[in-house]
Amino acid sequence: xxxxxxxxxxxxxxxxxxxxxxxxxxxxxxxxxxxxxxxxxxxxxxxxxxxxxxxxxxxxxxxxxxxxxxxxxxxxxxxxxxxxxxxxxxxxxxxxxxxxxxxxxxxxxxxxxxxxxxx
Amino acid sequence: xxxxxxxxxxxxxxxxxxxxxxxxxxxxxxxxxxxxxxxxxxxxxxxxxxxxxxxxxxxxxxxxxxxxxxxxxxxxxxxxxxxxxxxxxxxxxxxxxxxxxxxxxxxxxxxxxxxxxxxxxxxxxxxxxxxxxxxxxxxxxxxxxxxxxxxxxxxxxxxxxxxxxxxxxxxxxxxxxxxxxxxxxxxxxxxxxxxxxxxxxxxxxxxxxxxxxxxxxxxxxxxxxxxxxxxxxxxxxxxxxxxxxxxxxxxxxxxxxxx
Ligand code: SF4
Ligand code: SF4
Numbered sequence: 001x002x003x004x005x006x007x008x009x010x011x012x013x014x015x016x017x018x019x020x021x022x023x024x025x026x027x028x029x030x031x032x033x034x035x036x037x038x039x040x041x042x043x044x045x046x047x048x049x050x051x052x053x054x055x056x057x058x059x060x061x062x063x064x065x066x067x068x069x070x071x072x073x074x075x076x077x078x079x080x081x082x083x084x085x086x087x088x089x090x091x092x093x094x095x096x097x098x099x100x101x102x103x104x105x106x107x108x109x110x111x112x113x114x115x116x117x118x119x
Numbered sequence: 120x121x122x123x124x125x126x127x128x129x130x131x132x133x134x135x136x137x138x139x140x141x142x143x144x145x146x147x148x149x150x151x152x153x154x155x156x157x158x159x160x161x162x163x164x165x166x167x168x169x170x171x172x173x174x175x176x177x178x179x180x181x182x183x184x185x186x187x188x189x190x191x192x193x194x195x196x197x198x199x200x201x202x203x204x205x206x207x208x209x210x211x212x213x214x215x216x217x218x219x220x221x222x223x224x225x226x227x228x229x230x231x232x233x234x235x236x237x238x239x240x241x242x243x244x245x246x247x248x249x250x251x252x253x254x255x256x257x258x259x260x261x262x263x264x265x266x267x268x269x270x271x272x273x274x275x276x277x278x279x280x281x282x283x284x285x286x287x288x289x290x291x292x293x294x295x296x297x298x299x300x301x302x303x304x305x306x307x308x309x310x311x312x313x314x315x316x317x318x319x320x321x322x323x324x325x326x327x328x329x330x331x332x333x334x335x336x337x338x339x340x341x342x343x344x345x346x347x348x349x350x351x352x353x354x355x356x357x358x359x360x361x362x363x364x365x366x367x368x369x370x371x372x373x374x375x376x377x378x
Contacts, residue, residue: 003373004120006319007197007357008127014186022178029172053148054175079177081148 022079029078030058034071042072044086045094049101050116052081061115064101068092081118120359124200128207135204135269143271151204151269157306158257159184164246165255173255191310195317199300199307200358205265205288206300210358212289213296213339223296225341234302235354242305264288264299296339301354311353319375321350321362327370334361334371344371 052061058076061083065071070091075084085097101115135154141147152158152175162176163184172178187198199206217223226234245259252258260266267285272278291298300307323344334344340354344361362371 001120001359001362001373003319003375004123004359006373006375007194007201008123010190010193011127011197011202014190015183018179018182018186022182025178027166027171027178029177031171051148055171055173077177078172078175079179 026077026079028075029055030062030074030076032062032074034066034073038072039070039088039090041089042086043089044084045097047083047085047098047101048081048118049083050081050118051114052076052083053078057114058083061101064103064115065097068097068100071097121363124358127201128204128210131202132204132207139269139271150266152257152260152266153179154183155180155265156183156187156198157259157263157309159187160306160309161246161249161255161257161259164249168250169255174257176257187306187310188313191313192316192318194319194357195314196307196310196354196356197319198310198356199297200356203265203300204269206297206356208268208289209292209297209299210339212292216293216296219293222336223339223341224294226295231341237302238304238308241303242308245305259305296341300356301340314355315351315353317351317355317357319357319373320355321357321359321371322374322377323348323350324370324372327367329367329370331366333364333366337361337364349374 049061051057055078058074058078061076062074065074065085068087070088072086072088074086076082083101085094087093087097098117102117135151138147138149138151138153142150158176159180159182162172162180165171165173165176166181190198200210213223225231248258249255261280262284264285264287267273267281268289272281272285288299295301321344325348328345330345332345335342337360338344339358339360340352340356342350342352342355342361344350350361357373359373362373365371
């Protein structure tokens with residue numbers, strides 16, 4: 001019954017393959033353009049955000065940065081809690097955007113801090 | 120064989136419990152659902168419909184689902200008896216029940232045949248609801264004992280409902296071995312056709328077998344091993360409990376591609 005080792009070996013190998021290949025075909029969870037016309041110069045910043053765990057939360061995140069003048073687009077990847085924000089460097093900067101999404105969301109009097117950039 | 124399998128099962132169970140405890144302590148946002156291959160099927164589904172992942176699904180779910188398909192094609196439903204923590208817990212509870220009752224309690228064959236098809240109904244229901252009412256979300260989580268039990272009964276907004284499903288499955292597994300896997304699990308339904316093809320399977324050597332039937336009694340899935348030349352049954356999980364108890368050395372052997 002030596003062939004029994006094929007089972008744990010196949011399990012281990014296939015799990016390793018699954019983890020090793022996930023990065024190869026990333027599909028964004030959410031892609032949003034906030035402006036009708038893109039500015040001539042666009043910079044981009046990538047955040048790893050605690051709390052960015054699903055599509056619904058990606059939408060909440062988009063809502064929080066949408067008010068920042070100069071934010072051009074948002075792309076999220078929830079597997080890695082990644083948010084990539086494009087912005088007009090003449091109008092805003094990464095610190096201002098971070099302050100916007102870390103800001104409190106007010107739920108009927110309660111303060112609820114949903115997102116926190118990982119440093 | 121059993122020792123090796125128990126080690127593998129314990130490692131996966133410990134892993135999922137560790138994720139649960141770390142989640143409860145606020146150390147991770149991952150849950151057992153982060154590693155669930157069934158979510159991969161739903162993720163493929165939402166990719167097809169929405170061209171993106173909905174809910175908390177992502178590439179890892181899809182990759183784990185593809186790996187599961189490959190694993191099942193190679194080793195039948197070994198996922199259920201070597202990897203899945205819910206399968207492990209049910210198996211251990213079922214063995215406790217067997218000790219108490221002196222044997223595995225099984226429904227009559229006619230009833231068993233009908234119940235065996237219930238999981239296909241569950242699968243169609245889950246996929247149908249995901250397409251319509253749940254709009255690509257993992258709505259099934261609220262009814263899934265794996266998610267409910269291994270999130271510490273947090274799976275549904277209503278605690279009593281989580282307890283009802285989670286405890287219900289565990290108690291039922293004491294009386295009917297592998298009750299969830301055998302009759303209701305939609306992932307088990309997905310694996311069935313691949314499992315039938317599974318290349319690594321048990322073969323009975325009629326020259327060495329004495330037709331004692333001990334293997335039949337030991338199978339938690341009620342598979343008739345003692346009268347089969349090869350165990351092709353879709354429900355066989357390659358747990359090898361039958362081979363473990365077989366008193367005739369070499370009467371039951373694992374074969375890969377028939378060799
Ligand atoms: S036939 Fe043997 S290996 Fe297959 S499920 Fe039953 S006991 Fe396990
Ligand atoms: S336990 Fe072994 S000897 Fe007995 S019926 Fe099964 S295969 Fe044959």
